[in-house]
Amino acid sequence: MKKYIPIILMILMVTALTAKAQEQKDYSKMNQKELMQISYDELLDMPFDELKGLAESIGISTDELLKMALNREVSSASKKGESVFESPLSTTVISKEEIKLTGATTFEELFRLVPGMIVRQESNGNFDIHIRGNDNLPPGNFSHFSENMMTLVMVDGRIVFNYINGGTIWESIPVAMTDIERIEIIRGASSALYGPNAVSGVINIITRNPNELGEHLHGNIEAGNQNTFLGNFSFLNRTSDKFAFKLAGAYDFRDRSQTDFYEYLSGEYVPADSLTSMFNNSLYAKSPNPKLSRQNYNINAGMYYDPTSEISIELNSGFQTSKAQSMFFENLATPFGIRSSKTGYADYKAKAYGFQAQVNYFTGTQNLHERMIKPVIEYDMDVLNANLEYDLVLNDIGIGELTVRPGVSYQLTTYDDERYVKKIDTIGELDKGFLNGSKELETLSGSMRIDYKPISKLRIIAALRADKYNVPDDLYLSWQFVSAYTLTSNHMVRATYSRANRGSFMGNSYANFRNPLNEGTIIGFEPNYGIPVLLDYNQYYMGSEELNLLTQDLFEVGYRGIITDYLQVDLEGFYSITSDFDALLPGEFTFTQGPNDNETPTAIETNIEDEWHYQNIDMTSTQMGASLNVAVQPMNNLLIKLFGTYQETQLKKVLTDISSLYIYDPTGMLPVANIPYDELPDEAFEDIKNEWTPAFYGGAMINYNPINKLTINVSTYFYGKQKYSRYFYDSETLRHRTIEAELDPNIIINAKIAYNVTKNMSVFVNARNLADHGKTELPYNDKMRGLYLGGINFSF
Amino acid sequence: MKRIFISLFTLLLIGLAVESNAQNEKFKALFMYNFTKYIEWPSGMESGEFVIGILGSSPMKKELDIISSKKKVSDQPIKVKVYNSINDIGGCHILFIPTEKSASLESAQAQTKGKGTLIITDKPGLGRKGAGINYIISGGRQDFEINIKTFEEQRLKVNAALYSLGKVVN
Numbered sequence: 001m002k003k004y005i006p007i008i009l010m011i012l013m014v015t016a017l018t019a020k021a022q023e024q025k026d027y028s029k030m031n032q033k034e035l036m037q038i039s040y041d042e043l044l045d046m047p048f049d050e051l052k053g054l055a056e057s058i059g060i061s062t063d064e065l066l067k068m069a070l071n072r073e074v075s076s077a078s079k080k081g082e083s084v085f086e087s088p089l090s091t092t093v094i095s096k097e098e099i100k101l102t103g104a105t106t107f108e109e110l111f112r113l114v115p116g117m118i119v120r121q122e123s124n125g126n127f128d129i130h131i132r133g134n135d136n137l138p139p140g141n142f143s144h145f146s147e148n149m150m151t152l153v154m155v156d157g158r159i160v161f162n163y164i165n166g167g168t169i170w171e172s173i174p175v176a177m178t179d180i181e182r183i184e185i186i187r188g189a190s191s192a193l194y195g196p197n198a199v200s201g202v203i204n205i206i207t208r209n210p211n212e213l214g215e216h217l218h219g220n221i222e223a224g225n226q227n228t229f230l231g232n233f234s235f236l237n238r239t240s241d242k243f244a245f246k247l248a249g250a251y252d253f254r255d256r257s258q259t260d261f262y263e264y265l266s267g268e269y270v271p272a273d274s275l276t277s278m279f280n281n282s283l284y285a286k287s288p289n290p291k292l293s294r295q296n297y298n299i300n301a302g303m304y305y306d307p308t309s310e311i312s313i314e315l316n317s318g319f320q321t322s323k324a325q326s327m328f329f330e331n332l333a334t335p336f337g338i339r340s341s342k343t344g345y346a347d348y349k350a351k352a353y354g355f356q357a358q359v360n361y362f363t364g365t366q367n368l369h370e371r372m373i374k375p376v377i378e379y380d381m382d383v384l385n386a387n388l389e390y391d392l393v394l395n396d397i398g399i400g401e402l403t404v405r406p407g408v409s410y411q412l413t414t415y416d417d418e419r420y421v422k423k424i425d426t427i428g429e430l431d432k433g434f435l436n437g438s439k440e441l442e443t444l445s446g447s448m449r450i451d452y453k454p455i456s457k458l459r460i461i462a463a464l465r466a467d468k469y470n471v472p473d474d475l476y477l478s479w480q481f482v483s484a485y486t487l488t489s490n491h492m493v494r495a496t497y498s499r500a501n502r503g504s505f506m507g508n509s510y511a512n513f514r515n516p517l518n519e520g521t522i523i524g525f526e527p528n529y530g531i532p533v534l535l536d537y538n539q540y541y542m543g544s545e546e547l548n549l550l551t552q553d554l555f556e557v558g559y560r561g562i563i564t565d566y567l568q569v570d571l572e573g574f575y576s577i578t579s580d581f582d583a584l585l586p587g588e589f590t591f592t593q594g595p596n597d598n599e600t601p602t603a604i605e606t607n608i609e610d611e612w613h614y615q616n617i618d619m620t621s622t623q624m625g626a627s628l629n630v631a632v633q634p635m636n637n638l639l640i641k642l643f644g645t646y647q648e649t650q651l652k653k654v655l656t657d658i659s660s661l662y663i664y665d666p667t668g669m670l671p672v673a674n675i676p677y678d679e680l681p682d683e684a685f686e687d688i689k690n691e692w693t694p695a696f697y698g699g700a701m702i703n704y705n706p707i708n709k710l711t712i713n714v715s716t717y718f719y720g721k722q723k724y725s726r727y728f729y730d731s732e733t734l735r736h737r738t739i740e741a742e743l744d745p746n747i748i749i750n751a752k753i754a755y756n757v758t759k760n761m762s763v764f765v766n767a768r769n770l771a772d773h774g775k776t777e778l779p780y781n782d783k784m785r786g787l788y789l790g791g792i793n794f795s796f
Numbered sequence: 797m798k799r800i801f802i803s804l805f806t807l808l809l810i811g812l813a814v815e816s817n818a819q820n821e822k823f824k825a826l827f828m829y830n831f832t833k834y835i836e837w838p839s840g841m842e843s844g845e846f847v848i849g850i851l852g853s854s855p856m857k858k859e860l861d862i863i864s865s866k867k868k869v870s871d872q873p874i875k876v877k878v879y880n881s882i883n884d885i886g887g888c889h890i891l892f893i894p895t896e897k898s899a900s901l902e903s904a905q906a907q908t909k910g911k912g913t914l915i916i917t918d919k920p921g922l923g924r925k926g927a928g929i930n931y932i933i934s935g936g937r938q939d940f941e942i943n944i945k946t947f948e949e950q951r952l953k954v955n956a957a958l959y960s961l962g963k964v965v966n
Contacts, residue, residue, distance in 0.1 A: 043822075044867055048830040052961055055823045055938045086896060097933070181920075211924055212934075212941070212963055241924075241966040309926075395903070456881040489853040489880075489896070759937065 088459060088484035088494050090116070090187040090201075090558060090572045092629070096180055096208075100793060101703055101713045103752030103766040105222070105230055106252070107183060107205060108170045112717040112748070115570075115627040115643035116187045116201075118697055119717065120777040121748075121769075121784050123336070124226050124254045124293040126326035127170065128778055131187050131201040132574070133649060133693025138583045138619055140658070140725040140738030142330040145583070146692075150199035150502055150550070152190075156207055156316065158347045158360045159195075159385060163413045163441060164368065164377075164434075165507045166197055167328060172341035172366075173205070174298035174320040176250035178218040178793075179234035181208045187627070188574060189500030189554040191478035192463035193449065195409070196503035199552045199578070207316075210236035210244035210304060215796075222766060222791025226293070227255040230789070238304075246302040246316075256293040256325060257785040261334040264728060264739070264780075277333040279517050280731045287325065287338060288371045293782075296322030310353055317346040327781060329368040329377060332515075332729075335780045337369040343381070354393070359386045367420075375432040375513040379417040386410045389447075401453040406446075413441040415506045432513050439510040442470040443503075459484045467501075471509045471545045476501045490562040495555075502550040508582055508614045511543035517610075517729060523669070526604050531595075533604040535670075537734070540611040541584060548580040548616050566633040571626065574647075578621040586661045586736075587613030589674035608671065615677060621690065623649045627698075637705040644698025644718075649690035658727070658736045660684045669734060691723035709756040717748045724779045741779035748773065748784075754793070761794045823938050824931055825859035828890065828916060831929060832869045836953035837889055838912040846872035849888035849913075851879050851897045851904065882907055893917045893927070901925060912951055923965040928952070934963070941965045 043051065092114045104110045108127040111117040118130040128135075129148055136146040149166035152159065155175055161168045183205050190198040210216070219233035232250035239245075260269040264278045272290040300318030307313075321342045327335040343364025350357045362385075367378035389407035416438035447465040454460070461482040468475045480498035487493065518537035525532055558572040588611040595601030625647025632640050655661075660680060662671040699717040706712065722743040729736055749771050754764035765788075772786035828848070846869040850857055857876060864874035869889075879885045882903045891913050893901055898919040905926055908915065914928045923930035923941030928950065930941040940962040947954050 040862060041866065043826055044829065044863065048827075048833065048961055051823075051826055051830060052939075055827075086899065209921070211921055211965065213965060401903075 086484075086492075088461060088482045089190065089496065090556060090574075090627070092116075092185045092187075094183040094185075096178075096182060099177060099180060100220075101711060101752070101754075102701065102715055103713065103750065103754075103764065103768075103789075105177075105228075105766070105768060105787070105789070106170070107173075107175065107177065107180065109768070110183060111185070111203075112699055112750075113641075113701055113715060114185050115629045115698065116572075116645050117185070118694065118719065120719075121782075122326035122778055123256050123324075123782040124228065124784075124787065125171070125252065126294055126324050128327065129168070129170070130693075131185070131203075132576075132623065132625065132645070132647065133690070134200060134576075134578060134621055134623060136692040136724060136726075137578075137581055137621060137651070137690065138617060138654060139651070139688075139690070139692065140655075140727060141583050142727050143327055143335055144329045144507070146724070146726070147328060148200070149505070150197065150552075152194050152196075152198035152202045154202070154204045156347065157204065157349075157358055158345065158362075159383075161197065162366075163381070163383065163415065163503075163506050164366075164379075165329070166503060166505045169322075169324075169328065169339060169341060169366070171252070171294055171296045171322040171324045172320060172343060174300055174318040174343075174345070175205055175207060176232035176234055176248040176298070176300070178220050178232050179207045179246075179248035179250075179300070181206045187572070188496065188556050189478075189498045189552045189576065190480060191467075191500030192447070192465045192480035192498060193461075195445065195465070196443065196467055196476075196478075196501060196549075199500045199502050199550065207248070207300075207302075208234055208236060208246065210238045210246050212236075213238045213241075217796045218794070220791065220793045222764075222789045224766070224787055224789030226257055226785070226787060227253065227291075228787060228789060229253045230791075242306050244304040246304070247300070248302075249297070249299040251297040253295050254293040255291045256782055258782055259290040261287065261290070261336055262780040263334055264332070275333050278729050278731065279332070286371070287336070289325070289338065292323060292325050292338060294322075294324045296320065296324070298322075312351045314349040315346070317344070319344040323370070327778065331369060335778075338371075339366070339368050340370050341366045354391045356389045356391070357387065360384075375434060375515075376417065376420050377434040378420040379415045379433075379435065380419070382412075382414045384410075384412045400455065403451045405449040405451070407449070409443075409445045409447075411441075411443045411445075413506075415439050434513055435506060435510050436512050439506055440470065441504050441506065441509065444468045457486045459486075469504050469549075471504050472547055472549065473545075476549060476551075492560045494558045494560075496557075498554050498556075500552050500554070504547075504549060507543060508547055509543045509545050511541050511614065513541055515539045515541065518731065518734075521731075523606070523734070529601070531601060531603050533606060535606045535608070535734075537608045538610065539729075540609070542587065542611055542613045544582075544614045547582050547614060550578065550580050550582070552576050552578040568631045570629040573626040574624070576621075576623045578623070579619075581617050581619050581621070582614050583617050583655075584612045584614055585617070585655075585658070585677055586674045587611050587615060587676075589662075589671070591670075591672045606670065610671070610674070617655070617677065618653045618685075619655075620652045621649055622652070623647060623693075639701075639703045641701040642698075643700070644696065646696050647693065648695060649693050650687070651690050652687045653685045654688050655680075656684060656686050658738065662736075671734065691721075692725070694720040694722050696720040711754045711756075711762075712751070713753075714749070714751045716750070718746070720745050743777070743779055744775070746773060746775060746777065747771075748777075760796050761792060763790075763792050765790050820938055821855045821859050824918070825856055825863055827931070827938070827940060828856075828860070828892070829863050829867060829869075831914070831916075831958070832890075834955040834958040835914065835947075836955075838951045841889060841912050842870070842872070844872065845875040846870075847875050847877060847886075847888040848890045848892065849877050849879050849885060850892045850894070851882070851885070851900060852894060853878065854892070854894040856892060856894065887911060888913055890914045890916060895919050898922060901927060908950075910950070914950065914952055915946070923963075929962070930965075932963075939963060 094110050112119045116132050120128040147167035153161045153168045160173050186202040194202050216236045221231045223229050230252050234248040236246045260271050263270045265276050272287045298320035302316040305313045323340045325338045331337050345362045347360040362383040365380050387409040392404040394402040417433035417435045421433035445467045449463040452460045463480040465478045478500050482496045484494040517539050518535045521535045522532045523535045554576040556574045560570045562568050590609045593606045596603045596605050627645040629643040663673040665672050697719040701715040704712045725738045725740040728739040750768050751770050752766045754762045756762045768787040774783050860876045885907050895918045916929045917927035918931040923943050928946045932939050942962045942964050
């Protein structure tokens, strides 16, 4: 794909030359430098319409972009509109302008522009995303433990993560890139302000609102190698000050850069047809479409009604269908599977006289391993969410600015796999589902938030939230204390202490399926009679309704400063302790062995029923680190943003070897009993660093306007060395163990060059992974190749 | 790692050494001056100084100071005042609320209600939330929104020609 680089350079040169040739002395044709040389007196005497035309020719300057870097509106941080500079939490906002400039083809990729976020590409357009790491914990367990299960992901305040394990199926989020107003990211435990699962942070994608009168259309179409075709649009129309509507949609089709798959058993990439599971059978293999990387489309509609200035009502709904081939749920043959989703939603919001209500309903079907695994992991989903909050503003009682916000919320989630279990082709007795029936998770919550400014320079936020779950049948309290002190209007220091917990999920609570490791395998011969010893070994994966939910305590300090108009700094330091992790580990065990016939035996039959349970483990994770984000504008037409995170994660009491949970027969081969996790000796554990979270990661973005109509944007993302480990069953030695793989440091370079043909339309070339690094960004996943695209962007 | 920090530090130094041109602030200030040509303030405010208040610090201060040294509004000399908090806001013809102070819009509205003050803000969405004029970036260009209802409430008369130059939000 390196052959595309000269083409990109040539297009850049031609575009630059064409643009240069077009320059004339007319205001609309003058470049920014010439325009800036017009004297103040001349500008002051200019008629307003002419002045406005001149401002239009200049376009948005980089100093405005710099200002926007800190002063973007954010509502997530305190649930009250404010600028990022004022936000008392660790906050980053990606604006719609930045989305257009950088050329990210998915919103997942945009997180590479955010400090404190670890973003690894699994296959073309599919990403693994974490805030500050704490990922793949405990080490050496199943692949779904490497998913991000600790982040609250929302679209316009509606929860969109998955309840099977708390991970996010990104391609199924029904959002068009050009319909995004901004993406707000809050780093750090924030359950008290936002709700369960905001342990590592919150991601809230805010879509455009039709505020302006009249019709507006925004869109982007592009195509490139690896059969990549992307398109999206957003049409907004405010017909009066009372009524508006919106229509938005997107499609995203891509192939993988390769068609083979990594096979755990052989340690090599092999064609889909020859994939064999780690149990040495082919039951789990055969992707129905080895080329496919991602295929999704969505359509969304919204209506907005503001009968009076005190009342506003919003109704949004949408539908999406998606498929992606990447890592999400354990496969036991290869990391990849095709996951497919067909879902719809309706989201109602109303604001009236200080009350804010949001009710949404989500329904659909999902298959986590399309035709790749039995038992089936396909289910119907129904999720109902209702929230009500009230803003009690008490500024008049004479003690400063005080807002009290009480709130209640209710959530009912149902996952049901019964009809899929019934309809699948049966292979032996493997016609079982992951859940085997309809399962419910129900949460009732109450919250109280106090936002107090005793003096204009000091702001204190205290939030307390109580969540009552049906599974586990327990009440969880989360809290958050935040203070922010404005030294001068350009310098702010802040501190946070918070406790947050993860939500309750279907898999951890209700998993219930059998997995045959050995079926009638000859493992030896009886010495006296010479008859074969056969082994039937069934492993079970069982959820637990009694699990404690993962909890994190976080201490954080931060400084934010506008040093000069052209230099802004945002620094944050964090220290967190996370406990109550859960893991899938051996729980109950039965072993039977005897002749198949007492009088004339022809074989010795061995049967092992090995139940692995989701259970809490004693491991704790202590994380300490700091992120720095600097935006600088050395020249009027050049903006540079640099950010990086340095951190260390210490794990205490990590199980060294899964097989230490078993007692083996004298030959050392057959497990005959197990040792409960709680009874393991101290020697079975060790204290280690979590090497899967890189110690250093970060990036940079450079935006340059060499001439008025041309924008060059280059962004890079860097991560340091990492070591990944996961579960492995060796079917020859009958041992459960872990396998490890190292990931070398890597730099990913992206670039977009856009030429504004008119003020409403631009053409561009876009390169993701420009240098075509050809390495996996996650061990055992696809080797990432350069993606080179061309397209048009319009905004009317 | 060391190299990254050195590069970062160098960039910081470069940033500090280079003079910046707040081009958009300049246009916002010029726009503000032009607004006064289309607006009539209530009688009683048409003599003495023409006061432009800024809530908190803002690079707009520098630009407006330049304009005030060169121009008048009708015959009124322009005076630019900085208010450090909501409670400091006194009688002014225009109150500019910089982006980072946007959360104060509601309090500022309460403070200036019926006093003939035109509130100008600088954040998307505030036009509909009750600012008289709100600066926006539209299609990558500096633009502004006009909320007619607010002008009526503040007893300000507007020449309709201004409507065609900005975007009316109600």
